Amino acid sequence: MIIKKEDYKKVNKLYNFIFISNLGISNFIFKLKKYYMFIIGLIISLIFVFILSNIIFKVEIISNDKDLVNRLTNSLDKYDISPYHLKREYKELELIKNKILEEYKSEIEWLEINRVGTKYIVKLNPRILNSETKKYKYQHLVARKNANILSMDIKSGQIMKDKYSYVKKGDIIVSGYTYLNDEIKSTGVALGKVYGEVWYITKVKYPFNYYKKYKTGNKKEYISIKIFNKEIDLFNFNPFNDKISIEDTILKNNILPIRIVKKVDEEVIINSSMNVVEEVKDNALKYSIDRINKTLKDNEYIINYKILNSKIIDSGVELYIFFSVCEDITSYVEIEDVK
Numbered sequence: 001m002i003i004k005k006e007d008y009k010k011v012n013k014l015y016n017f018i019f020i021s022n023l024g025i026s027n028f029i030f031k032l033k034k035y036y037m038f039i040i041g042l043i044i045s046l047i048f049v050f051i052l053s054n055i056i057f058k059v060e061i062i063s064n065d066k067d068l069v070n071r072l073t074n075s076l077d078k079y080d081i082s083p084y085h086l087k088r089e090y091k092e093l094e095l096i097k098n099k100i101l102e103e104y105k106s107e108i109e110w111l112e113i114n115r116v117g118t119k120y121i122v123k124l125n126p127r128i129l130n131s132e133t134k135k136y137k138y139q140h141l142v143a144r145k146n147a148n149i150l151s152m153d154i155k156s157g158q159i160m161k162d163k164y165s166y167v168k169k170g171d172i173i174v175s176g177y178t179y180l181n182d183e184i185k186s187t188g189v190a191l192g193k194v195y196g197e198v199w200y201i202t203k204v205k206y207p208f209n210y211y212k213k214y215k216t217g218n219k220k221e222y223i224s225i226k227i228f229n230k231e232i233d234l235f236n237f238n239p240f241n242d243k244i245s246i247e248d249t250i251l252k253n254n255i256l257p258i259r260i261v262k263k264v265d266e267e268v269i270i271n272s273s274m275n276v277v278e279e280v281k282d283n284a285l286k287y288s289i290d291r292i293n294k295t296l297k298d299n300e301y302i303i304n305y306k307i308l309n310s311k312i313i314d315s316g317v318e319l320y321i322f323f324s325v326c327e328d329i330t331s332y333v334e335i336e337d338v339k
Contacts, residue, residue, distance in 0.1 A: 047258070050227050054087050058119040065126060068107060075100055076122070086257070087115055109295060138187050138335035141174035143167040147196030147329045157190030167196070167329075176335050187335055196329040197303060199322065200292070206284035207316040213242070218267040223250070226259045233263075240267040280317045281310060288321050300327050 008017070022030045032039070059082055061069045076082060079096045088096070093113045101111050110125040141157060146168050149161060157174035161167055174190040222236040224247070233239065243265040251260040285307065292302060303324040310319045 047227060050230060051257075053118075056081075056085055056087055056115075056118055056120055057083055059083060059122065060119060061122040061124070063124055063126070068104075068126065072100070072104070072108075072122070072124075075103060081113065081120060081122075087118075135332045136189070136334040138176050139189055139332045140172045140176050140335060141190040141192055141194065142331050142333050143169055143171045143173055143194070143196070144329045144331035145169050145196070145198050145327070147198045147327070149173070149194060149196050149329075150326055151195045152192060153194075154190075154192035156188065157192065170333075172333075190332070192330065193328065194330045195299065195326055198325050198327050198329065200325065201308065202288050202292070202321050202323065203318070204284045204288045204291075204321065205313065205316060205318050206280050206287065208280060213244075213268045213270055215244070216267045216269060219264060221262065221264050224261050224263050226261060227257065236265075240265055242268045242270050244268055277312065277317060281307070281319065284317055284319045285321065288319070288323075292323055292325065296325070297328065300325065302326075 003011070011017075059073070059076060061072055063069050063072075073082075076096075079088075079099070080086070081088065081093075081096060093115070097111050097113050101108060104111075108124050108126060112123045114121045114123070141154075146166075148166050149163050152159070152163060152173070154174055157176055158178055159173070160175050161171070161173045167173060173194055174192055176188050176190045177184045178186040178188065218240070220236070220240075223234045224236075225232040225234070245263055245265050247261040247263045249259055249261050252258070285305075289302065289305065296302075303326055305321055305323045308320045308322050310317060312318075
């Protein structure tokens with residue numbers, strides 16, 4: 001038979017029963033007491049696993065510039081992007097990346113921070129500085145990229161290329177040599193600024209859907225255990241599919257990353273709408289233009305652009321866009337073996 005615990009204590013004095021098992025809450029408490037050592041050990045093991053899987057043990061910066069690597073390492077340390085710190089979420093890494101790009105805007109053109117297992121891999125492209133000050137005792141002014149020359153402001157040196165001519169990366173635009181009858185008469189320093197038309201093809205994906213949230217007015221309260229970025233909800237048997245959560249900390253441990261919080265969930269309904277293809281294309285194009293503009297310096301600008309190819313994919317639209325850009329293509333090379 002099934003009998004209440006308080007009734008069992010009464011009738012057990014009058015009759016002999018063979019006790020089989022507890023049921024309901026009594027069974028839960030009974031098993032909790034019986035296996036409490038196992039449960040404690042399991043919790044400690046889970047905490048240990050969470051700690052190991054959420055700690056970064058190495059930060060690798062891929063660059064040949066040792067001085068820049070050392071300074072960048074110190075900057076990353078300020079944001080806890082260093083060994084033996086907890087991993088950062090993607091949004092946090094993006095914010096940190098943007099702050100570092102702002103800090104090193106004259107030295108780094110592109111930066112990416114990726115987490116691979118328990119390691120961060122930091123990739124970067126250094127920004128090539130085109131100072132008008134002399135870099136070498138004797139030097140040529142050369143093209144930094146393949147381009148069509150648009151304008152030249154030359155301070156010194158013998159001009160070797162005309163305006164609107166095509167140059168390849170490394171071609172001498174202004175020579176440090178002075179020629180007379182095709183013979184080198186003297187060696188000096190080529191200085192100036194050259195702007196050219198360069199070309200890019202970018203690939204961009206843009207999603208179809210956008211979402212709006214509406215509150216239903218339904219709410220529920222419960223307790224949750226938080227370990228790192230993981231949550232274990234207690235007595236939340238029918239969770240809302242979509243919700244807005246507010247939490248208050250009840251108890252926390254200053255040594256272990258564990259908190260017990262009281263959560264209040266408010267149910268929301270998410271309505272999604274499908275953007276038309278042309279609208280998505282326009283948004284993708286604007287995104288690409290903004291991305292190009294962020295890399296440009298003073299006096300640099302987008303000349304023209306054209307969508308080369310577009311196709312509809314599962315999640316949205318994929319575009320290949322051609323850009324023609326006016327950029328500073330000035331660079332210098334040293335003239336060696338000058339007597």
